[in-house]
Amino acid sequence: QMHYQPIIDLSTSEVVGFEALMRWKHPERGWVPPDVFIPLAEQSTLILELGAFAMHESVTTACTWEPQGDQTKAPYVTVNLSAHQFQDPDLVPMIERELQQSGLDPERLLLEVTETVALLDITETMNVMEHLNRLKIGIALDDFGTGYSSLSYLAALNPRIIKIDQSFVRPKHDLDRSNTLLEAIVTLGNKLDMIVLAEGIETPEQLGHLHNLHCDLGQGFLWSPAVPSGEALSMLGESKHPTAD
Numbered sequence: 001q002m003h004y005q006p007i008i009d010l011s012t013s014e015v016v017g018f019e020a021l022m023r024w025k026h027p028e029r030g031w032v033p034p035d036v037f038i039p040l041a042e043q044s045t046l047i048l049e050l051g052a053f054a055m056h057e058s059v060t061t062a063c064t065w066e067p068q069g070d071q072t073k074a075p076y077v078t079v080n081l082s083a084h085q086f087q088d089p090d091l092v093p094m095i096e097r098e099l100q101q102s103g104l105d106p107e108r109l110l111l112e113v114t115e116t117v118a119l120l121d122i123t124e125t126m127n128v129m130e131h132l133n134r135l136k137i138g139i140a141l142d143d144f145g146t147g148y149s150s151l152s153y154l155a156a157l158n159p160r161i162i163k164i165d166q167s168f169v170r171p172k173h174d175l176d177r178s179n180t181l182l183e184a185i186v187t188l189g190n191k192l193d194m195i196v197l198a199e200g201i202e203t204p205e206q207l208g209h210l211h212n213l214h215c216d217l218g219q220g221f222l223w224s225p226a227v228p229s230g231e232a233l234s235m236l237g238e239s240k241h242p243t244a245d
Contacts, residue, residue: 001025002057003226004077006235007197007219010211014069015235017076019112019219020058021226022050042082051085052094059102059109061229068236075236076108078140078161083117087124092131099135110161112140119153129157140197145185155192162189166200166220169210179209186213 004018024032041047062077085091099106111132118125118141129139138160145165154162164185171178189196198210201220210218224235 001228002054002061003228004061004232005219005226006224006232007075007078007217008223010207010215010218012069014071015075016071016217017078017110018062018065018232019078019226020054020061020080022054023226038082042084045084047082047084048088048090051082051088055079055095055098059098059104061232062108063102063104064229064233065236073105074108076110078110078112080112080142081117083120086113086117086128087121091128092135095132095137096135106136107138110138110140112142112163114143115141116143118157122153122156126156145181151188158192159194161195161197161217164196164198164215166198169198169200169206169220170202182209183213186210186215189216190214 002020003023006015007017009016026032058077058079065075067074140161141159142163143165144162168182186196195216197217198215199219201218201222
């Protein structure tokens with residue numbers, strides 16, 4: 001089943017979107033983490049079936065979300081793509097079918113890929129992104145700063161969102177150097193007119209630091225883990241105002 005983690009506008013504290021994350025409850029083992037079953041699924045075509053399921057569920061659920069507060073647009077949903085999915089020739093037609101059947105505004109769907117996946121075959125990646133841009137579907141580049149991090153490729157890909165890896169948000173070693181890199185990534189994104197999203201935010205101190213750096217969006221346990229669709233829907237009427245120290 002799909003769970004949804006809220007994405008927060010750091011300037012207004014509003015929920016502006018949700019990341020769709022797959023969860024599996026095994027009848028005997030209980031909840032199995034995705035970092036266990038997803039790599040296994042990627043070894044076969046099963047990952048394509050799971051990807052189609054995730055797209056259908058996420059798009060259908062996003063149709064139930066309404067604008068909140070002063071928002072003119074309803075929250076968007078981001079769906080993760082594996083390397084197999086991104087290289088699947090049926091990816092774009094499948095997404096088109098889901099959007100047509102659901103009626104979801106394409107601008108409310110973002111596809112999330114890691115740097116490593118995006119740069120496996122840059123020519124094919126550019127081809128896929130050209131099709132997605134025509135459909136007005138955005139790309140979020142995940143784990144930014146941990147892959148190849150080629151600035152020339154970043155300019156060519158021109159993702160709508162770059163997601164700062166949590167290792168920069170809550171570093172385990174060399175705090176000063178990590179903070180310098182964090183500031184550089186946020187500044188780079190702002191200069192390139194890309195939305196910068198920091199993931200893995202857990203403390204008010206981390207939130208305050210990112211807010212001071214003018215980071216646009218955030219997600220993490222400070223607000224909520226990924227939750228079932230019903231709980232995600234209820235969040236839209238709630239205020240998300242952790243204190244930024």
